Every structure is written in structure tokens, then in C-alpha cells.
Amino acid sequence: MVNYYSADYVLPVSTEPIHNGIVGVDESGEIIGVYQPGTKEISDKNIIKHRGIIAPGxxxxxxxxxxxxxxxxxxxxxxxxxxxxxxxxxxxxxxxxxxxxxxxxxxxxxxxxxxxxxxxxxxxxxxxxxxxxxxxxxxxxxxxxxxxxxxxxxxxxxxxxxxxxxxxxxxxxxxxxxxxxxxxxxxxxxxxxxxxxxxxxxxxxxxxxxxxxxxxxxxxxxxxxxxxxxxxxxxxxxxxxxxxxxxxxxxxxxxxxxxxxxxxxxxxxxxxxxxxxxxxxxxxxxxxxxxxxxxxxxxxxxxxxxxxxxxxxxxxxxxxxxxxxxxxxxxxxxxxxxxxxxxxxxxxxxxxxxxxxxxGSIEKGKKPGLNLISHTDGLKLSQNSTVVPLL
Ligand SMILES: [Zn+2]
CATH class of the missing domain: 3.20.20.140 (Metal-dependent hydrolases)
Incomplete structure (x- = not known):
């Protein structure tokens, strides 16, 4: 089973930040794909939406x-x-x-x-x-x-x-x-x-x-x-x-x-x-x-x-x-x-x-861990920012 997570920004690190980006992860924690919003390939998928920034472990x-x-x-x-x-x-x-x-x-x-x-x-x-x-x-x-x-x-x-x-x-x-x-x-x-x-x-x-x-x-x-x-x-x-x-x-x-x-x-x-x-x-x-x-x-x-x-x-x-x-x-x-x-x-x-x-980066085939950083302001941290691992 693949889970799809999105947030205000995905920071893959290996590529530019993606506004409202989506990450697909399988049960083993392996990244299946990193997607722009509106990507057809995953349009029928159930996407778990978060506020904040998704970053690698x-x-x-x-x-x-x-x-x-x-x-x-x-x-x-x-x-x-x-x-x-x-x-x-x-x-x-x-x-x-x-x-x-x-x-x-x-x-x-x-x-x-x-x-x-x-x-x-x-x-x-x-x-x-x-x-x-x-x-x-x-x-x-x-x-x-x-x-x-x-x-x-x-x-x-x-x-x-x-x-x-x-x-x-x-x-x-x-x-x-x-x-x-x-x-x-x-x-x-x-x-x-x-x-x-x-x-x-x-x-x-x-x-x-x-x-x-x-x-x-x-x-x-x-x-x-x-x-x-x-x-x-x-x-x-x-x-x-x-x-x-x-x-x-x-x-x-x-x-x-x-x-x-x-x-x-x-x-x-x-x-x-x-x-x-x-x-x-x-x-x-x-x-x-x-x-x-x-x-x-x-x-x-x-x-x-x-x-x-x-x-x-x-x-x-x-x-x-x-x-x-x-x-x-x-x-x-x-x-x-x-x-x-x-x-x-x-x-x-x-x-x-x-x-x-x-x-180190959110890329297909890696198992980098995924973090959700909350209480952010666009692509900036705030002093109240917190982190939880999504996986
Ligand atoms: Zn030391």
C-alpha cells in the first residue's frame, strides 16, 4: 500500500521546494514518487493533507x-x-x-x-x-x-x-x-x-x-x-x-x-x-x-x-x-x-x-524518513515550529 502525503511545501532537498507538493511512500518507507499538485497519475489517490513543510529525516x-x-x-x-x-x-x-x-x-x-x-x-x-x-x-x-x-x-x-x-x-x-x-x-x-x-x-x-x-x-x-x-x-x-x-x-x-x-x-x-x-x-x-x-x-x-x-x-x-x-x-x-x-x-x-x-533527500527509491514541520510561515520557520516524523 502506498500513502500519499501533502503539505504547504514539500522540501525534497535534491530539487526545488514544491508548493502543495505530494510524496508517495510505500509500507517499507520507500519513496515511490514526488509530485506537483494536480498530477494526473495520482488524481484518484487519497492524499493525506497537512499544514506545514514535509522534509526528509x-x-x-x-x-x-x-x-x-x-x-x-x-x-x-x-x-x-x-x-x-x-x-x-x-x-x-x-x-x-x-x-x-x-x-x-x-x-x-x-x-x-x-x-x-x-x-x-x-x-x-x-x-x-x-x-x-x-x-x-x-x-x-x-x-x-x-x-x-x-x-x-x-x-x-x-x-x-x-x-x-x-x-x-x-x-x-x-x-x-x-x-x-x-x-x-x-x-x-x-x-x-x-x-x-x-x-x-x-x-x-x-x-x-x-x-x-x-x-x-x-x-x-x-x-x-x-x-x-x-x-x-x-x-x-x-x-x-x-x-x-x-x-x-x-x-x-x-x-x-x-x-x-x-x-x-x-x-x-x-x-x-x-x-x-x-x-x-x-x-x-x-x-x-x-x-x-x-x-x-x-x-x-x-x-x-x-x-x-x-x-x-x-x-x-x-x-x-x-x-x-x-x-x-x-x-x-x-x-x-x-x-x-x-x-x-x-x-x-x-x-x-x-x-x-x-x-538525506526525498527521492524515488530512497528511504529517508519523512518529517512534518508544523507552525511554519510559507517556507520560513517560526519560533513555534515543531517536528514530528510522519513515518
Ligand atoms: Zn562534541
């Missing part, structure tokens, strides 16, 4: 499912370093509590119309939840190692953890420029099939990261002192963190830089010139939660690398909802065009995760 490009139990635990606006210290202090939570919170978070994402997730892992605890979930997960196993002498061991442990996610999509990735030494990047260059290893790197989430790289000063010096880590080997690089690490990255590995709150125009030029396959991931609500500011969005609009959206974790967000990220962006940057930002929320993430054959 959302792709949450950056999440940390395993931090879900930290919801509401940390105050807002403390800055990144205090936030990291707070996360480290909560390491000993009971596993049952963590799993319950992850299951609730997985359910919340589904209810908010998310169909696929790029999820960071530092341990294997999220595997049982991901195996049972109807959402698609790509797990990024994070490597954190700022001390060169430990690099080999830490990298080996990371590969083993990645193997623990066998049966699910996974890859290993450096955590962030301030937490990974050059030696770790050398190991990434030696990976057997680099083009299959997606990277997802936290980037310039705090100005302290740039201070560390430019001048070897700022909050990360105290941070490592408190952890009793000797970073005397590290030399100031006289340029921003991203400009230092891009030349160290294996060119064939697709890389997604996440947050980019303190990324400037020079950094973007540098990345355009010297990096391979780059995607910029924005997590606006998490940026406001932790640092109380947003990236310079305009810098990312007119360049070649695609933009994706992520929620980050419930430790730094009130909800796991891509519509909520869109609402924040459109409220702060009212000139953004929803037909464009919807690509950030859907197809760009699907392409990055290598799942655009199924997800």
Missing part, C-alpha cells in the same frame, strides 16, 4: 550518546575548559544509569525526526543501544593523547575499541587539536584504507585552543598542569590550531571539523587551499550552552565545503533536536534560506556519513 552529524546521563548537570556559559573538567569529574557513573539515559536519548532523537547520527565514543558502552536502535549510527572512536610517548599505545587501544563496534559503521578519529599530539596524526597516515576512515575532529570550540597553538598560553596550560601532564615538548606554532593540524591530516580521509566557534577567515582560506575533503559541522545550541557564542556563520556560507548540523551531547544541550538547531540559526541569522539550511540538516550529513543512497 534529519541527520545529526555530531552527538555523544554516552554523555546523555549528564543532562542538566552542568551550568551554562562556563567556557569549554570548565566544561571538560566537569565531564571528567563525572566519570564514575553506574553503567545501568548511563544505558538508561542513552536509550531515552535515542528515543528522543527518533521522536524529533532524526534518522541517522554521527556519534562520538570513548568507550563501548553505547554499542548495545545502537544495535537495537532503528536509527543509523556511525561511531567515531576518539583518540585523546597529547603525550608523544603514549601515542602508540593509545592508538592501538583506539583501534581495538573501534573493533568492538564491529557490525556497526565506525572509524577512529583524533579528538581535538588541544588533546592530540603530532605522533597520533602520523599513525592516522599509516591506516590501511584511509578513504574508509571518516574523521570527526572538535575544532576551535574555545579561543583557548588558538592561544595554546599561537603562543603556548591560555587556559589549556593550567588545564594540563592540573592534570599533572608534562607538555614541555609542545612548542608554540605561531598560527591557529586548525592551520597546524591540517597539514598533518591524511588527505584522503574525509574530515568533519565540529563547532568552529573561533574559526576565522584566514583559517577557512587555509583549509580551502591545503585540506582534502572537508565538511564543517555546526552545533549552535551547544556553543551557546558552553561558550555563550556562535561561530561566524557568514564565513562558512560562500565557500565550497559543505555544512552539517549536530546537537552535541545532552551534557551541553537541552535536547537532541536538529529542528531546534535550525531555529537557533534562523533566529540569529534571519537572512538564512531554509531551502539551503535544510541541506545542512539532511543531505550534507548523509553524504558525509556515506549513506546518501538511502537518506
Amino acid at each position: 534529519f541527520i545529526n552529524a555530531h552527538c555523544h550518546l554516552e554523555l546523555s546521563h549528564l543532562k542538566g548537570k552542568f551550568p551554562k556559559g562556563t567556557g569549554l575548559i570548565s566544561f571538560i573538567e566537569a565531564v571528567i569529574s563525572q566519570r564514575n557513573t553506574a553503567e545501568a544509569e548511563i544505558i538508561d539515559a542513552m536509550m531515552a536519548a535515542d528515543k528522543e532523537m527518533k521522536q524529533n525526526g532524526i534518522v541517522a547520527v554521527g556519534d562520538i565514543a570513548n568507550r563501548s558502552v553505547s554499542k548495545s543501544v545502537k544495535v537495537k536502535s532503528t536509527l543509523y549510527y556511525h561511531t567515531f572512536v576518539e583518540i585523546l593523547c597529547f603525550e608523544p610517548e603514549k601515542a602508540q599505545e593509545v592508538f592501538r587501544d583506539g583501534l581495538a575499541l573501534c573493533e568492538a563496534f564491529e557490525g556497526l559503521a565506525s572509524s577512529i578519529t583524533p579528538h581535538a587539536p588541544y588533546s592530540v599530539c603530532k605522533e597520533i596524526f602520523r599513525f592516522f597516515k599509516q591506516l590501511h584504507k584511509p578513504e574508509n576512515n571518516l574523521l570527526s575532529i572538535h575544532n576551535q570550540e574555545s579561543e583557548e585552543e588558538n592561544k595554546l597553538y599561537r603562543y603556548k598560553s591560555g587556559g589549556f596550560i593550567d588545564f594540563y598542569q592540573k592534570l599533572k601532564r608534562d607538555i614541555s615538548f609542545f612548542k608554540a606554532q605561531a598560527r591557529d590550531s586548525i592551520q597546524t593540524i591540517v597539514p598533518l591530516l591524511p588527505k584522503r580521509q574525509p574530515v568533519m571539523f565540529v563547532h568552529n566557534t573561533y574559526t576565522n577567515m584566514k583559517d577557512i582560506f587555509f583549509v580551502d587551499r591545503f585540506a582534502g575533503n572537508v565538511t564543517w559541522c555546526l552545533c549552535p545550541n551547544a556553543n551557546l550552552y558552553i561558550e555563550g557564542r556562535l561561530p561566524k556563520i557568514d564565513l562558512f556560507l560562500n565557500q565550497d565545503s559543505p555544512i552539517t548540523l549536530g546537537t552535541d551531547s545532552l551534557a551541553s544541550n537541552d535536547k537532541l533536536c536538529i529542528l531546534s538547531e535550525l531555529l537557533t540559526l534562523h533566529a540569529h541569522f534571519p537572512y538564512l534560506d531554509l531551502a539551503e539550511t535544510m541541506k545542512w540538516a539532511t543531505i550534507n550529513g548523509a553524504k558525509y556519513l556515506g549513506i546518501d543512497h538511502r537518506y
Whole structure:
């Protein structure tokens, strides 16, 4: 049986928005067709009419499912370093509590119309939840190692953890420029099939990261002192963190830089010139939660690398909802065009995760999930907009 849904607008993403468009979907969720109003072929069909916008299922490009139990635990606006210290202090939570919170978070994402997730892992605890979930997960196993002498061991442990996610999509990735030494990047260059290893790197989430790289000063010096880590080997690089690490990255590995709150125009030029396959991931609500500011969005609009959206974790967000990220962006940057930002929320993430054959756009033969966004104003969101999955 095929169901036909229509709304004020259908946003297929792969083609132009269709006013009063209609989508045909079979029982398995496969798109049978996308139609203009009045199409003869379906004139005798019963069409389920909605107000609002029909869009493909959302792709949450950056999440940390395993931090879900930290919801509401940390105050807002403390800055990144205090936030990291707070996360480290909560390491000993009971596993049952963590799993319950992850299951609730997985359910919340589904209810908010998310169909696929790029999820960071530092341990294997999220595997049982991901195996049972109807959402698609790509797990990024994070490597954190700022001390060169430990690099080999830490990298080996990371590969083993990645193997623990066998049966699910996974890859290993450096955590962030301030937490990974050059030696770790050398190991990434030696990976057997680099083009299959997606990277997802936290980037310039705090100005302290740039201070560390430019001048070897700022909050990360105290941070490592408190952890009793000797970073005397590290030399100031006289340029921003991203400009230092891009030349160290294996060119064939697709890389997604996440947050980019303190990324400037020079950094973007540098990345355009010297990096391979780059995607910029924005997590606006998490940026406001932790640092109380947003990236310079305009810098990312007119360049070649695609933009994706992520929620980050419930430790730094009130909800796991891509519509909520869109609402924040459109409220702060009212000139953004929803037909464009919807690509950030859907197809760009699907392409990055290598799942655009199924997800990311409403096209015949795909099973992208369908979302109904209500309380809209033509092709614009309103602050009251809500989302429910239609399938
Ligand atoms: Zn993150």
C-alpha cells in the first residue's frame, strides 16, 4: 500500500521546494514518487493533507550518546575548559544509569525526526543501544593523547575499541587539536584504507585552543598542569590550531571539523587551499550552552565545503533536536534560506556519513524518513515550529 502525503511545501532537498507538493511512500518507507499538485497519475489517490513543510529525516552529524546521563548537570556559559573538567569529574557513573539515559536519548532523537547520527565514543558502552536502535549510527572512536610517548599505545587501544563496534559503521578519529599530539596524526597516515576512515575532529570550540597553538598560553596550560601532564615538548606554532593540524591530516580521509566557534577567515582560506575533503559541522545550541557564542556563520556560507548540523551531547544541550538547531540559526541569522539550511540538516550529513543512497533527500527509491514541520510561515520557520516524523 502506498500513502500519499501533502503539505504547504514539500522540501525534497535534491530539487526545488514544491508548493502543495505530494510524496508517495510505500509500507517499507520507500519513496515511490514526488509530485506537483494536480498530477494526473495520482488524481484518484487519497492524499493525506497537512499544514506545514514535509522534509526528509534529519541527520545529526555530531552527538555523544554516552554523555546523555549528564543532562542538566552542568551550568551554562562556563567556557569549554570548565566544561571538560566537569565531564571528567563525572566519570564514575553506574553503567545501568548511563544505558538508561542513552536509550531515552535515542528515543528522543527518533521522536524529533532524526534518522541517522554521527556519534562520538570513548568507550563501548553505547554499542548495545545502537544495535537495537532503528536509527543509523556511525561511531567515531576518539583518540585523546597529547603525550608523544603514549601515542602508540593509545592508538592501538583506539583501534581495538573501534573493533568492538564491529557490525556497526565506525572509524577512529583524533579528538581535538588541544588533546592530540603530532605522533597520533602520523599513525592516522599509516591506516590501511584511509578513504574508509571518516574523521570527526572538535575544532576551535574555545579561543583557548588558538592561544595554546599561537603562543603556548591560555587556559589549556593550567588545564594540563592540573592534570599533572608534562607538555614541555609542545612548542608554540605561531598560527591557529586548525592551520597546524591540517597539514598533518591524511588527505584522503574525509574530515568533519565540529563547532568552529573561533574559526576565522584566514583559517577557512587555509583549509580551502591545503585540506582534502572537508565538511564543517555546526552545533549552535551547544556553543551557546558552553561558550555563550556562535561561530561566524557568514564565513562558512560562500565557500565550497559543505555544512552539517549536530546537537552535541545532552551534557551541553537541552535536547537532541536538529529542528531546534535550525531555529537557533534562523533566529540569529534571519537572512538564512531554509531551502539551503535544510541541506545542512539532511543531505550534507548523509553524504558525509556515506549513506546518501538511502537518506538525506526525498527521492524515488530512497528511504529517508519523512518529517512534518508544523507552525511554519510559507517556507520560513517560526519560533513555534515543531517536528514530528510522519513515518
Ligand atoms: Zn562534541
